[in-house]
Amino acid sequence: MADDARGKTGERKEPPDDEAALSARLQRLGDRLATANRPSENDTGPRQTADHSAMARGFRLSTELVAGVVVGALIGWLLDRWLGVSPWGMIVFLLLGFAAGVLNVMRAAGVVRDRNLTD
DSSP states (O other): OHHHHHOSSOOOOOOOHHHHHHHHHHHHHHHHHHHHHSOOTTOOOHHHHHHHHHHHHHHHHHHHHHHHHHHHHHHHHHHHHHHOOTTHHHHHHHHHHHHHHHHHHHHHHTSSOOOOTTO
């Protein structure tokens, strides 16, 4: 039965010359594309610097926020100790530190521009 599906002679047909040439061209194109897409081992492209730059920006923004909160809490704690108004100094300055940290993050991200007093 399998012989009937191939044809009466049982031989496989060879592809015509056009198909062989097209297949050879396609193979050469595939080889050229494979070598063109491989990055060079010595190449330091913009992809690597962009990843480091984005990470550095993220660390800077997070540091701005944390620093604002920590400084506000420290000032509040010192005022609580000095004036004896515990916990109000800590609460007020913790909130002010959070607001200052958010404002610093927005300035560093470029959402809010810096205002000069001379403008």
